[in-house]
Amino acid sequence: MARIIVVTSGKGGVGKTTSSAAIGIGLALKGHKVVLIDFDIGLRNLDLIMGCERRVVYDFVNVINGEATLNQALIKDKRVSSLSILPASQTRDKDALNKENVGKVLEDLGKRFDYIICDSPAGIEAGAMMALYYADEAIVTTNPEVSSVRDSDRILGMLASRSRRAELGLEPIKEHLLLTRYSPKRVEEGEMLSVEDVEDILAIPLLGVIPESQAVLKASNAGEPVILDTESDAGKAYQDVIDRLLGETVEFRFLVAEKKGILSRLFGG
Amino acid sequence: MAEASIEFKGSSFTLSVLHLKTSRLSGFRDDLKTKVAQAPDFFYLVPIVVDIERVDSSIDYQAVKLLVEEFKFTFVGFTGNVSKEQRKFIRELGFSFINSANSSVNSSISSTEKAEATTKAVKANEAIVVKVEQTKIFPQVSLFTDKIHRGQIRSGQQIYAKDQNLVIIGSVSAGAEVIADGNIHVYGSLRGRAIAGAKGHHQAQIYCQNLEAELVSINGNYWLSESMEQHWNSPAYIHLSDTELVSSKLI
Numbered sequence: 001m002a003r004i005i006v007v008t009s010g011k012g013g014v015g016k017t018t019s020s021a022a023i024g025i026g027l028a029l030k031g032h033k034v035v036l037i038d039f040d041i042g043l044r045n046l047d048l049i050m051g052c053e054r055r056v057v058y059d060f061v062n063v064i065n066g067e068a069t070l071n072q073a074l075i076k077d078k079r080v081s082s083l084s085i086l087p088a089s090q091t092r093d094k095d096a097l098n099k100e101n102v103g104k105v106l107e108d109l110g111k112r113f114d115y116i117i118c119d120s121p122a123g124i125e126a127g128a129m130m131a132l133y134y135a136d137e138a139i140v141t142t143n144p145e146v147s148s149v150r151d152s153d154r155i156l157g158m159l160a161s162r163s164r165r166a167e168l169g170l171e172p173i174k175e176h177l178l179l180t181r182y183s184p185k186r187v188e189e190g191e192m193l194s195v196e197d198v199e200d201i202l203a204i205p206l207l208g209v210i211p212e213s214q215a216v217l218k219a220s221n222a223g224e225p226v227i228l229d230t231e232s233d234a235g236k237a238y239q240d241v242i243d244r245l246l247g248e249t250v251e252f253r254f255l256v257a258e259k260k261g262i263l264s265r266l267f268g269g
Numbered sequence: 270m271a272e273a274s275i276e277f278k279g280s281s282f283t284l285s286v287l288h289l290k291t292s293r294l295s296g297f298r299d300d301l302k303t304k305v306a307q308a309p310d311f312f313y314l315v316p317i318v319v320d321i322e323r324v325d326s327s328i329d330y331q332a333v334k335l336l337v338e339e340f341k342f343t344f345v346g347f348t349g350n351v352s353k354e355q356r357k358f359i360r361e362l363g364f365s366f367i368n369s370a371n372s373s374v375n376s377s378i379s380s381t382e383k384a385e386a387t388t389k390a391v392k393a394n395e396a397i398v399v400k401v402e403q404t405k406i407f408p409q410v411s412l413f414t415d416k417i418h419r420g421q422i423r424s425g426q427q428i429y430a431k432d433q434n435l436v437i438i439g440s441v442s443a444g445a446e447v448i449a450d451g452n453i454h455v456y457g458s459l460r461g462r463a464i465a466g467a468k469g470h471h472q473a474q475i476y477c478q479n480l481e482a483e484l485v486s487i488n489g490n491y492w493l494s495e496s497m498e499q500h501w502n503s504p505a506y507i508h509l510s511d512t513e514l515v516s517s518k519l520i
Contacts, residue, residue: 150424153442157423201460203421203440 002110005117006135007178008159010151012122014143015180018216019238020119021049022227023139026242028083029227032114035074038088039131040121041096047087050077051223061089064101070108079228084113094127106134124158133164137174139207143181144193149201152177156202176207178241183212184257195255208241210234211254284345286318287337292325294332305340317342318367322349330362413451422447422461429467443483452476462486466509476506476519490514 007020017040024036038046041061047053052075058068063086070086077083086109089096109116120131132138138159142152159173160166166173179198186192199206210216215232219225227238233254240250291297305312317337321328334344346365356366416430418437424444428435435449440457447453448464452474455463459477466473466488473487480500485492487509494501497516504519 150442150444153424154444156421157426157445160420160423161426200458201440201442 002113002116003137004106004110004135005115005137005139006120006132007117007139007141008120008128008132008155009122009141009148010124010128010155011143011148014141014148015210015216016122016141017045017049017119018220018226019139019141019178019180019210020046020117021225022235022238023241023245024050024083024085024115024117025077025080025225026227026238027115027117027245028077028080030242030246031082033082033112034115034117035084035086035109035113036117036119037086037109038119039097039127040119041088041127042090042093043121044088044090046119047075047085048223049220049225050085052077052085052087053223056087059087059089060105061092061096063105064097070105094121094125094130097127097130099130099133102130103134124154128155129158129162132159132173133162135159135163135173136165137176139176139178140202140204141178141180142198142202144179144183144187144195144198146193149193149198153202156204175204176245177202177204178207178210180210181212182209182254184255188257195252206252207244208237209252209255210237210241282316284316284318286320286348287342288320288322289324289328289333292328294329294336297333298336301336301340313341314343316345318345318348320349321347322351326351326355326358330359330364334364416449421457424461432468440479441477441482443481449473459485464491465507471509474506474508478504478519480505480507480516485514487514 005023007016007023009016020036024034028034036046036050037060038044039060040046047056055075058073060073062068063070063073074084074086077085106116118131118135121127132155140152140155142148156175159175163173165171177199179195182195183192187194195206195209211233213226213232213234215229215234216226219229226232226234227242229235230239237254240253243250289297319333319337330347337344346367347359348367348369359366413432413434415436416433418428418435419439421439422428422437422441422445424442427446428437428448430449430451432450434451434454435447436454436456437447438456441447441455441459441461441463443460445461446464447455447461448467450466450468450470453463453465453476455477457477458479458481459475460481460483462484463475463477463482464486465475469488471488475485475487479502480497481494481502482497483494485497485507487507490509490512492507492514496514500516500518505516506519507514507516509515
């Protein structure tokens with residue numbers, strides 16, 4: 001049975017899609033069969049980040065409505081063959097999805113893939129609820145600032161009360177905290193919440209800390225998920241996330257500000 | 270001048286009045302026994318005034334007093350619309366006679382009027398200071414059971430412990446709300462809102478291992494976080510003294 005993982009946050013712009021893309025590719029590179037679903041109907045982004053926007057013919061809503069088969073809608077990634085993308089519709093809105101049909105699509109996907117990664121839209125409305133409803137695990141993406149933490153807390157409440165697992169009284173959704181856009185320097189200066197602060201408030205296990213990095217923006221614009229940039233801090237941090245998701249114990253990196261040596265200070269780092 | 274160590278003041282209390290309908294003490298005793306057996310806790314040490322308006326003036330007053338005391342009432346005195354001579358006689362026997370304003374505590378008059386009558390009566394009697402707790406008609410409120418919640422209470426969630434205490438093993442997030450008719454215990458940080466004694470329970474308290482609440486309220490008296498500075502970010506409990514909230518160090 002496939003593991004259904006929702007990448008969610010409540011707040012927008014914290015890095016859900018970037019993280020979904022990175023985690024999707026990362027798991028596929030480890031040899032797993034992975035499908036990435038864009039649940040952000042009407043604000044299609046995942047295809048851009050994945051660099052497959054020109055290959056979208058049919059989308060999730062077409063499949064839901066029976067206008068296309070899964071085979072027609074799934075886009076196979078050109079870099080990693082075990083990864084597929086199910087894009088969102090850009091011309092419809094979130095009401096186009098309903099629980100029953102989404103459940104059917106996920107069931108079909110579950111027969112073919114090991115991991116189903118659901119990229120949730122922001123907010124706590126129908127679209128976000130749909131993305132998390134069938135999840136077995138949740139990666140709660142949070143920026144180290146109070147409003148993002150508050151919204152993540154709200155989403156954690158929804159995971160515990162509004163999901164299928166909650167409604168059926170099954171084992172609760174396994175929750176992971178993914179802290180993104182982390183800047184150890186700004187934490188030291190007291191401008192940003194620390195990892196400990198966020199862990200204390202949300203009280204869920206930490207899956208990863210992605211440092212604030214220029215590489216992320218560059219990767220997004222190029223349609224090359226940042227995890228493929230193995231030189232960048234963010235790429236390495238996402239790699240650690242994959243290892244932890246697969247059950248390995250990996251030490252956390254990039255939590256303290258680098259002390260710059262005299263040479264790099266002189267010549268710029 | 271040094272302040273006097275005592276002070277007399279008129280005050281009004283609700284007292285139970287036992288109306289005697291028969292002069293036969295044996296019948297009275299049986300009925301009283303039956304009545305008390307129905308709710309022994311309720312009548313225990315309840316101050317009582319005996320109305321003798323409808324009985325013979327030759328009744329054995331001392332015996333009446335002993336009888337009510339036998340059933341664990343606290344005997345206060347006699348009352349009723351009786352002749353001056355009879356009142357005088359009762360006082361000479363060493364009992365209080367409480368005059369009611371309109372000569373008889375008629376059951377048809379309203380409770381406020383009754384209270385007024387009692388006040389007047391007490392005043393007329395040159396301030397008998399009867400120190401009694403307001404009698405509670407309900408059984409002890411401390412019989413609240415506990416509602417126990419394991420885990421965080423997240424932003425946007427609300428938990429209500431109806432007629433119960435609320436115990437939370439975990440933290441209450443900012444934007445969450447926990448409400449109980451009894452006490453609230455948070456084994457974690459209290460960052461949201463906590464409302465104890467929601468149905469009006471003055472003795473309700475709020476305990477937490479770390480006080481960072483947005484709002485705490487007991488029996489309708491509330492504090493916003495700015496009022497909690499003294500024990501902010503430390504283990505504390507909040508309770509009511511008269512009508513003011515007070516916070517105290519927990520450990």
